[in-house]
Amino acid sequence: MDMRYEAFCFADPLFFDEQRETRAPADDFAAGLPTPGPMWTVATRGIWRVLHPQGVDLPEQGWKVHVSAGMDNADRVLSTVHEYCVDHRLAFKHLRSRTILLARNSKYASRDGSGKLITLYSLDECELARVLRDLSERLSGEHGAYVLSDLRYESGPLYVRYGGFAEQWVEHDGTRVLAIRKPDGTPVPDRREPVFSVPDWVKIPACLDASVAARKGGDPGQFPYRVTSSLHFSNGGGVYLAERKADGAEVVLKEARPHAGLDRELVDAVERLRREHEVLRRLADVPGVPDAYERFTVWEHHYLAMQRMPGTSLGSWLALHYPLTRRDSSEADLLAYRDRALGVLAQVERIVADLHERGVVFGDLHALNVLVADDDTVSLIDFEMAFDVASGSRPALGAPGFRAPADRHGFDIDRYALAMLRLWLFLPLAALLELAPAKLRGAAEFAQWRFGLPDGYADELVRVLGSPGVGVTHTALDEERPDWTLVRKQVVEGILASATPSRLDRLFPGDIEQFRVGGACFGFGAAGVLWALDVAGAGRFPEHEQWLLDAVRREPPARPGFFDGSHGIAYVLERFGHHDAASALLASSRALVDQTTDHALEGGLAGIALTQLHFATSRGDNEYGRQALATAVRLAETLETAAPPGKFARAGLLSGWSGPALLFIRLYERTGEPAWLSFADQALRRDLEECDTADDASLQVRDGERRTLPYAGIGSAGILLVLEQLARVSPAALACSNLPALREACRGEFVIQPSLLHGRAGLMAALSFDASPPDRVRSAIDLHLARLAWHAVPYRGGLAFPGNQLLRLSTDVTTGSAGVLLALSALLDGSEVLPFLGATPSPHTSGR
Secondary structure (H helix, E strand, C coil): CCHHHHHHCCCCCCECCCCCCCCCCCCEHHHHCCCCCCCEEEEEECCEEEEEECCCCCCCEEEEEEEECCCCCHHHHHHHHHHHHHHHCCCEEEECEHHHHHHHHECCCCHHHCCEEEEEECCCHHHHHHHHHHHHHHCCCCCCCCCCCCEEECCCCEEEEEEECCCCEEEECCEEEEEEECCCCCEEECCCCCCCCCCCCCCCCHHHHHHHHHHHCCCHHHCCEEEEEEEEEECCEEEEEEEECCCCCEEEEEEECCCCCECCCCCCHHHHHHHHHHHHHHCCCCCCCCCEEEEEEECCEEEEEECCCCCEEHHHHHHHHCHHHCCCCCHHHHHHHHHHHHHHHHHHHHHHHHHHHCCEECCCCCHHHEEECCCCCEEECCCCCCEEHHHCCCCCCCCCCCCCCCCCCCHHHHHHHHHHHHHHCCCCCHHHHHHCHHHHHHHHHHHHHHHCCCCCHHHHHHHHHCCCCCCCCCCHHHCCCCCHHHHHHHHHHHHHHCCCCCCCCECCCCCCCHHHHCECCCCCCHHHHHHHHHHCCCCCCHHHHHHHHHHHHHCCCCCCCCCCCHHHHHHHHHHCCCHHHHHHHHHHCHHHHHHCCCCCCCCCHHHHHHHHHHHHHHHCCHHHHHHHHHHHHHHHHHHHCCCCCCCCCCCCCCCCCHHHHHHHHHHHHHHCCCHHHHHHHHHHHHHHCCEEECCCCCEEEEECCCEEEECCCCEHHHHHHHHHHHHHHCCCCHHHHHHHHHHHCCCCCCCCCCCCCCCHHHHHHHHCCCCCCCHHHHHHHHHHHHHHHHCCEEECCEEEEECHHHCCEECCCCCCHHHHHHHHHHHHHCCECCCCCCECCCCCCCCC
């Protein structure tokens, strides 16, 4: 589970979005502030309101001051700082609303934004010293969450760090990040880690000497535990494994930061830790519940030491044992899993019943809060949302899909989560059912049928989980023999119905990445969606093309890559005949290309060179061909010294060496030079080094110690897509011996997400490139087509699909409906599934 996504669920119930618009004047911070006067420029940039005094030119980088505040004192702090900055003509920005402040300080928000209400920009060190001295006096006694990346000034809500004022970018570890410049002008990453640091060429000003001394002055001996590893981080604090210094006993330490990790009732992590301690003491002798040892405070952070319970999370247990992710699971495999899962459920129900006997509602039952040991013994952890049933409370936080609706109270809150767990263990789509509750009946009936669960199992789930007035979803995909022309028409209608041409930041709703890389790009934005619509036969939409043209003129891409930047957008503009705009976009990004060292297709040299090669062909322009060749040579040289595989996966179409391999194949086709095929084989074998053979004999990409990935973006299907291309022109290449095992990895019945690059659509697209598929491959494609119905959600007369994490709908190519549409069109019409991959060898028609 990627906790970043939760913070983008506040603003809209259907789509990921930043919390930008204020809901009412009382929510809008600006409504309570005086206008700064005619000599000020005031603008909004995303979640920020930016105020700049005319005639004041800021440097590109320097010392900035962050002012923190809580929900209860934000208006007062902002009013004080606003008045001071206007009086002293200081450039500054502040969050636009109280709702945004809550979202950025919520438990699952990113820690790098926690606490920051206001940012001030100082012209020099003298101004920095004056600002800190003056504001420290004016804000004496005010509080706010600690800004982890900064140095705290004295004991108030002022924090300082050296960083960029103007937006600059540099590539670092294959990703474009915000940058600052060294004295010689070289761009380097603007480090925003949860610990204060300064660039090695920057001297800390004298006005901060006391703050530095105070930060270093803590006595580590007063901390009674020795931390051995970290288990989890949230905005509210960390969870650690530790040893007690007194006797070496192993414990779990839970940390809570004051004023951080807020829930929707504005309760912070410290208060939840206090409640958890009280509940654990009350449940001290309940089997399966950890013992609480002590609660203590060191510096300003609060800690709870408790018993370490054995096992891994139920989510990890399911990933290891769930039979439908494997190919060809037998009836015996399903029944054996069923019996084991029901045994685990029985233990969870027993522990929850013991809690209820003590009058305690657990309040946060979900797969990550259940631990399963090697012998299937079960325990519960994380009691911070537990409460006394007599209090009438309700949890203000909860896991998507498992959190009970507002009409459930008391023990019924846990009964709801237990029922979802009883469904989730057999069909793990809980988050989707919260997004689309009308799919509950179908999911429950499938689980009962597929796993041979007792009669009435599905009816009981629907009785507990169903809500009044929610019917049953039946889409065109639920038909026994879907009308694929109608299905694709409805997907197109769903995409077009979601368009928001009045917004400047995005045209089509997609993944949260569009708020990082921009709403115009190919992978997550308008360029990719418009290309997909055209390739799938839906036609072109001039109003939307104009939005794309306006967007890149208004804010040129800060990245040069294909999926995340200028080259992907230029590729689409060229297809639509906007040749001058495409040329200008490529020309403007040449400096960014020169800085790029990442090899990948998504944002690196492979995607850039494939675009250059495409322009060389489409325009007959040898200059683009020379650029592509030079970029390919750089990649070939890098391949010779490529780093060995790391702990976490990169192999696959987007991030691995499969992208450069695709470039090398296309260069061979253009030049006839066989050396490029050798490079392609070598690049694919480098990605294959990241693969392991799974217990079902399929070949999948290794990700960490226990996880493997079959997907197209990162995973074995991405390797397969390119290896199929190599096999057409060089069937004797060494990498081609892995084709059968890679294909087998695409045959699992259950896939958590429907998307092209991270889910089911990519698996079936990869299988479609087998020029002579055996019956089992054709059957797997048919099964993928049938199971797409799980995720299809009616939307404004059309169909939509959920994106990453299944929390919200998405329309983009990488995670959403546009990618599903491309896969369907490739399967059924033989059209391109993605640029540079070409058409499938023959349309798959057995599912028509």
